[in-house]
Amino acid sequence: MMKSHDGEWGPGAADPRVAAIRGALDSHCIVLVGMMGSGKSAIGQRLAARLGLRFFDADAEIVSAAGMTIPEIFQKYGEGYFRDGERRVLFRLLNNGPIVLATGGGAFLDPRTRRRIAERGVSVWFDADHETLLKRVRRKSDRPLLQTPDPGATLRRLMDDRNPIYATADIRVVSRDVPQEAMVEETMDALAGRLPSMTIGAHRSTKETQAIMNHFAQRPNQTSNAAPHFENVRVGLGERSYDIVIGSGLLAQAGERIAAVAPGAACAIVTDSNVAALYLPALEDSLKASGLRTTSIVVEPGESSKSLGVFGRVCEEAIAARIERRDVIVALGGGVVGDLSGFVAASLRRGARFIQIPTSLLAQVDSSVGGKTGINSPQGKNLIGAFHQPALVLADVDTLVTLPPRELRAGYAEVVKYGLICDRRFFEWLEADGDAVFHSKPEQICAVAVSCETKARIVANDETEQGDRALLNLGHTFGHAFERLVNYDNARLVHGEGVAIGLALALRFSHRLGLCAGQDAERAERHLASLGLPTRIGEIPGWNFDADAVLNAMYQDKKVEKGALTFVLLRGIGEAFVAKSVDAGEVRRFLLSEI
Structure with missing residues (x-):
């Protein structure tokens, strides 16, 4: 031409x-x-x-x-x-x-x-x-x-x-x-x-x-x-709507921000001994400077604190501190503290106000948002709990500096999850810049904000997990089963590592069922592995369970309906869907091939 x-x-x-x-x-x-x-x-x-x-x-x-x-x-x-x-x-x-x-x-x-x-x-x-x-x-x-x-x-x-x-x-x-x-x-x-x-x-x-x-x-x-140093994500739930504020230096502003939401309230801060040593004095000072009465309740770190015994003790200490319904339970810590504190708030005087200050990446992008609260049972994870929305979430990325590298990587698995569920472009951004999320505050703020936006949108449409909210459990049916089998031993497997393996398995299982292209499964696995996350069952230290043990553990998953397994599967990166009544025999054959 x-x-x-x-x-x-x-x-x-x-x-x-x-x-x-x-x-x-x-x-x-x-x-x-x-x-x-x-x-x-x-x-x-x-x-x-x-x-x-x-x-x-x-x-x-x-x-x-x-x-x-x-x-x-x-x-x-x-x-x-x-x-x-x-x-x-x-x-x-x-x-x-x-x-x-x-x-x-x-x-x-x-x-x-x-x-x-x-x-x-x-x-x-x-x-x-x-x-x-x-x-x-x-x-x-x-x-x-x-x-x-x-x-x-x-x-x-x-x-x-x-x-x-x-x-x-x-x-x-x-x-x-x-x-x-x-x-x-x-x-x-x-x-x-x-x-x-x-x-x-x-x-x-x-x-x-x-x-x-x-x-x-x-x-x-x-x-x-220059753009503000923090970002705001709104969770739209009518009269119970609330803000997730993400940025640097938020811990010092906590008193002012909490006082704006709950003026004159007394605050019971629930935290674990690790986080208390790092951030509790600063939070107490901030609350007191804003005229808020405080009491602090410290539990042991780890999944063992998500138990009926610890739940009862925290409730009793909050009651003894004269925390009333219009007062506030403040969760300062990771997912364990947030889940436990939220269930305490849901139960105390039939429902006290609740504020999340998540200090781990996993909690900032996932467990602090959406109102799921609960504790574990010997039969499975998070089987006792309630939906109880926070009044405010303050995600200070400065707290990520003190996270052990393993915990930071584990939280990153939940970030990747959001790209896999419904945002292919976000996944592509993570592929290109994922390593920056581990050390750069602007990228951390961006990753947390996008993750929270996705979760907020899903929660606003399905607060109590009657439909699409189940998508947020991508990888968790596998991951929770592994956690239960190792008896929630964090030395062997932390939650985010279980999720990372579960994400890779969900994609490979989807490919096995003819739903998803093999290159998408390989691409997601390659990205997770490139940042130090496990993607295979055999990477769990001391693994000695067979396919039937995993399958039996899966039957305690919250998504099981009338004895039938429910999975979140994918048609491709960014195209997750809820698959009900998945054939147990097919799952078992897949697990045999993986183990």
């Missing part, structure tokens, strides 16, 4: 720029940045079609995920909430390269987003003058930042603030009031002219990346435009 007489490349034309751009781009993204009205979405779609790439619009992805328009999000939750969600969406989309990605006008202002774009691709600034932008944005009334008495002046102020940061983009294209196809041509020329000689994405040297970040750091308004 040839150029036409008027110089345009027709459909299917062998445009040499396409090969040059695609070759230089490799697996990286073209990220379009700039002011509202600069043409990122319209030009981006046409540019992607010309290059044979997928196109994503970050704003459209946010709207789809939230089920609300952007003005509605701004009105209901505020700009800070929107920016937090925007950053997480972009982090995930940037793992889908090669793509063309149009960002919202404020996205590039966040230094973490700019760094991620520098790592994942090339940024292109569509630079338009004030008159052009004003003419374009007046065509739409859905610009929340321009809902002011003088939109033109507001737009000018935004441009003055933002343009110096946009100017740090890799490539600049002047967005003019010409036909969109002409703008596509100019963008193609700019990309073809610059990309082959550029070092982009992960191939940038450490020196280059640092130079880019130093340049960003010199922008005078970077700090004022």
Whole structure:
């Protein structure tokens, strides 16, 4: 195919720029940045079609995920909430390269987003003058930042603030009031002219990346435009709705935040001896500084504290401390403390208020959210308990620093679970950046927030696990059986390790049943193993149980109905479903092949 007489490349034309751009781009993204009205979405779609790439619009992805328009999000939750969600969406989309990605006008202002774009691709600034932008944005009334008495002046102020940061983009294209196809041509020329000689994405040297970040750091308004250091996820349950706050430094703010939820309340802090030594004094000081009376109840660490005996002792100590129904039980610790404390709160005076301050990754992403509380029975895990929602969850990622590496890895298994259940893009982000979750606070906050968002959405639709909430048990039917067989001996198997093995088994079992592609099962197993998690039954120390023992333990699973086994299986990564009445013989044959 040839150029036409008027110089345009027709459909299917062998445009040499396409090969040059695609070759230089490799697996990286073209990220379009700039002011509202600069043409990122319209030009981006046409540019992607010309290059044979997928196109994503970050704003459209946010709207789809939230089920609300952007003005509605701004009105209901505020700009800070929107920016937090925007950053997480972009982090995930940037793992889908090669793509063309149009960002919202404020996205590039966040230094973490700019760094991620520098790592994942090339940024292109569509630079338009004030008159052009004003003419374009007046065509739409859905610009929340321009809902002011003088939109033109507001737009000018935004441009003055933002343009110096946009100017740090890799490539600049002047967005003019010409036909969109002409703008596509100019963008193609700019990309073809610059990309082959550029070092982009992960191939940038450490020196280059640092130079880019130093340049960003010199922008005078970077700090004022940086996203908040915490994120908020709302669990929507009508009058019992509550917030999950995720960030750094939250323990010091606990008194202020709890006093806002329960002013004047007395607080019974339930924690274990390990966590007490690290964080109890700071929490007590914070509560007292906010005028809250406190008492502390310390239990032994580990699953042995999720027993009827310890439950009874904690109840008695809380009653002795004159904790009333309008007072608060505060869980400070990991999943064991949270489950135990929640059941105490559900039972004390037929229901006291309850606040979670989870200090482990597993508790922050899973057990602290959703209102499941309980203790263990010799017959199985969490068989005695109640649904009792917290009034507030404070997930301080600073507490993850003191977690032993094994516990941090175990919590990460629950993070991976959310990607496998219903968010393939989140799983892809973890594949690319999973190791950062172990040492980087921004990535930890992002991982916890996305996990909590997924769980919050499922819990809001099915609070008491009558339907889709069972999806959250992906991998747990296997994992809980293994924990029971080793008698909850943490030296041999902690919960997250059981879940990791269970996730891998759920995928392999799904493949055996013809539901899931083998490469998806291998991909998930490879990711879990790459971060030090077990994926095979034989990796449990001292394992000496046969398939029948595992099957018998599974029959104590909470999802068993009328004696029939229920599993969460997968049609692929991000496509989990609840499978009822699974044939026990098929399960046994699968276990025989695994053991």
